[in-house]
Each structure stands twice: as C-alpha cells, then as structure tokens.
Amino acid sequence: MPPKKNGERETLKFSELYGEMTVRGMKLSDKVNRLNGQQVEMTGFMAPPLSATVRFFVLTKVALAICPFCSTDADWPTDIVVVFMPDGKELTPTEHQVKVTGTLSVGSQTDDETGFVSLIRIMADKTEVLK
Template identity: 75%
Template sequence: MRQSLDGPSTIRFSELYGKESVRGLAFSDKLKELDGMKVEMTGYMAPPLTATVRFFVLTRIPLAVCPFCSTDADWPTDIVVVQLPEGKELTPTEHQVKVTGTLSIGSQTDEDTGFVSLIRIVADDTEVLS
C-alpha cells in the first residue's frame, strides 16, 4: 500500500488485526504495509493517571476506568498508544480524538513507565472532536 498523495491513510480499529491463532492476534496486512507511514485514526482517550499526558491509549469505545489500574485481562485487544511530540501535552477528554502521525508496530516497552505496546502512533497532530 502506498502513501496517499492526498494525505495520511486512515486506519480503523477493525483493521488492526488480521487473524487469530494459537500464537495470538496477528497484525493485518494493511497495518504491516503502513508501518512507518503517516496515518490518521479516530478513537477515545482512555482515562489517564494524570491531568496532562505525554502519551495516551486510543480505544474504539470510551473506557470508564483507568486502564493502568486494571489487569491485562480487562484491556481490550484493539488499542493504540499515541505518543505526543516532545514538549506537547494533551488534557484528557471524553470526546473522540483524531490523531495524525507515524505508525509503528511491534512490541515496545516505554522506558519511563514500563508500559508495553504493540501498536503506536507518534503524533504530529491531535484534534479533539466535539
């Protein structure tokens, strides 16, 4: 899949994973093709631990509780970690958020928090939709 001349490719939560096997979920072909490219995705910000955040978890549906306070079993599988640009913060919101940035896939552990993610978007821009 090639980068669109009209802007970033849109990813939907239903397009994150292809098939499930005994080894777990496998990334979809679309996600693998867009790895390292500019993408756009819309979802909900999971409740964070602090008033402002440098990264947040984007979910398909609004979550009522702090995901960091739950067990792994409580996490939905279709989540995306959004890393904000250096020096940028975002105030938590219950409204949908549109994120534009570079897609990165594969297991990664955040050095500061120990949080493990499989899918990330390094955001260039975030827009709260009301």
C-alpha cells in the same frame, strides 16, 4: 488498495488492526504492517491516563470510564493504539473522540519511563478533539 501519494495519509480503523487470531495470539493485519513507518490518521477515544502528565495516551474504539491501568490485563481491550505526543505537547484528557495524525509504528516496545508495553503506536504530529 494503491499506496497514497507523498504527503497523503491513510485512515486506519480499529477493525483493521488485526488480521487473524493464531495460537500465539492476535496477528497484525497486512494493512498495519504495510503502513508501518507511514503517515496515518485514526479516530478513537482517549483512555483515562495513568497520571496527570504523560507523554502518551491510549486510543480505544470505545470510551473507557475507568482507569485501565488500575484493572487486570484481562480488562484491556486488545485493539488499542498508544499515541505518543510530540515533545513539549500535551493533550488534556477528554471524553470526546480524538483524531490523531502521525507516523505508525508497529512491534513490541516498552516505554522506559512507565514500563507500559505497546504493539501499535502512532507518533503524533497532530491531535484534534472532535466535539
């Protein structure tokens, strides 16, 4: 697929996050690696937050009814994306789908405040609740 022109963003789907399963675990797809540092758009569901005020939320392909932080690691879906909100911005938890636009960032990273480890992140410029 040809790269998008400056200012255009590419839509990323949950099914496109990983390329294959290896003995070391899931391997990021070529598309995700290619889009690292680029503007993307992604739609999913907001997982229940760790607390009422967080700088980030977890985007999932299906709605989660319970707090995933309260479960074991085995209960986490593998295809999640952590969305970091812009400074000073918050998103009220919702059961509706959320469309996120921002810069894709890949590679293991630990949040200093919570200790949450993420592999795929979007640094959000815009979030929109779809109803």
